[in-house]
Amino acid sequence: MGTTDKLAEFVVGLQYDQIPAQAVTILKRQCLDTIGVGLAAWTEPIAPIVNNYVQNMAGKPECTLLGAKRKTSVADAALGNGTLCHALDFDDVWLPTAHPTGCTFPATLAIAEAKHVSGKDLITAQMAAYEVMGKVHSAINGGAGWHGTAVFGTFGAATGCCKLLGADEKALRNAWGITASSTGGIAGQLGTMTKPLHAGNSARNGVMAATLATSGFTGNDHVFDAQHGFFHSFYQSVGHDLSRVTLQLANPFHILSPGVGVKMYPSGYYMHHPFEAALSIVQKEGIEARAVAEVEIGIPRAGYFDRPMIRVGLEGKFSQQYHAALAILDQKAAIESYSDERALAPDMQELLKKIRVRVDATIPAAQDLVYNPVTICLTDGRSFCAKQDLPKSHWLYPLKPGEWLGKFRKNAARVLPERKVERLIQLVDRLEELTDVRELTSELVPD
Secondary structure (H helix, E strand, C coil), X not given: CCHHHHHHHHHHHCCHHHCCHHHHHHHHHHHHHHHHHHHHHHHCCHHHHHHHHHHHHCCCCCECCCCCCCCECHHHHHHHHHHHHHHCCCCCEECCCECCCCCCHHHHHHHHHHHCXXXXXXXXXXXXXXXXXXXXXXXXXXXXXXXXXXXXXXXXHHHHHHHHCCCCHHHHHHHHHHHHCCCCCEHHHCCCCHHHHHHHHHHHHHHXXXXXXXXXXXXXXXXXXXXXXXXXXXXCCCCECCHHHXXXXXXXXXXXXXXXXXXXXXXXXXXXHHHHHHHHHHHHHCCCHHHEEEEEEEECCCCCCCCCCCCCHHHHCCCHHHHHHHHHHCCCCCHHHHCHHHHCCHHHHHHHCCEEEEECCXXXXXXXXXXXXXXXXXXXXXXXXXXXXXXXXXXXXXXXXXXXXXXXXXXHCCCCCHHHHHHHHHHHHCHHHCCCCHHHHCCCCCC
């Protein structure tokens, strides 16, 4: 039995009762968090563009667009919500580096809403989406210039949607074949609105692949094994190992190991290391920006998020230098920290000129071990160094419920009244008890 066959057999056979309670708890946390960051994106310039596009498509009004009172089609809801959920780069992160919920949950939630499915069925489908996305991604030996969220998220979304649509193994295999010809997204979109569109495309194309396949549409039905299949076409330059896909399939579930983190700052995860390192120095030593002569950040290789010049706020989300500057100037990294106004402010632009990076070959290159030592040199000759190995957004960081719930409340309150914010917390907490997920989706829009 090949890899594609084994995956299909697993997905079709997966039942809610087979999912560990801990995995269900984490899944619900990630879904609630993702709803929050999607709602928070409504205050950003990207939101009206996405909303106008979706509404102009005039799809069948059966699914909720986060924060919008008018409903739309399943596919357009998946597109819109996926884009919104990744718009702030505030959605979750895991290994191999990708954002697993923002590109999959908008698809499964849309199908679930349209089909009036139960909370247990949504949880089961979402778990299948996570597992396939994570395990298939684990097979590759490098990024090859692709954005992992965009590429593997589509496979996850298609899997979850197929599960909700009652796909058999044949339909699942065909859905993945269709997905292989409708996925993609280059890594070179950092700092643009197109990066969050990757998540929206993954969700929408997952809906499409699942809907077509369960209607009899065909694709390469062994696309993970085929000589000219997915891995050969996308990752031939870096190589892959198919055994990694099924060796630990659901044993443990990917959401449990390596795990998944809740992002505590709305920016690229690998910027959080220098931010927290610089912040620790500033807070411990009481440093003010006017006393800073120079800042040095260690990076594992040339070009590693090395972005000294910031022209728009979005670029700051993927700049090591910008995050060190935020720590020194503002001692916070909030949604407003990445506005054009903040990024182009004179104090920010002046401090960025004092910050440089240096390649340090001793820094581990591994995604789960990398760190960025920060040295802040003062005008009086003193200097201070720090590094952060385990930032709060790390999948192994022991984040307390009050921290991630506080993040959700703050994000959701940008759009919803307090009553609905608290109602959403309650509904997601008992998601497995809901007989119809429309009880949840009805609370995703303002009064």
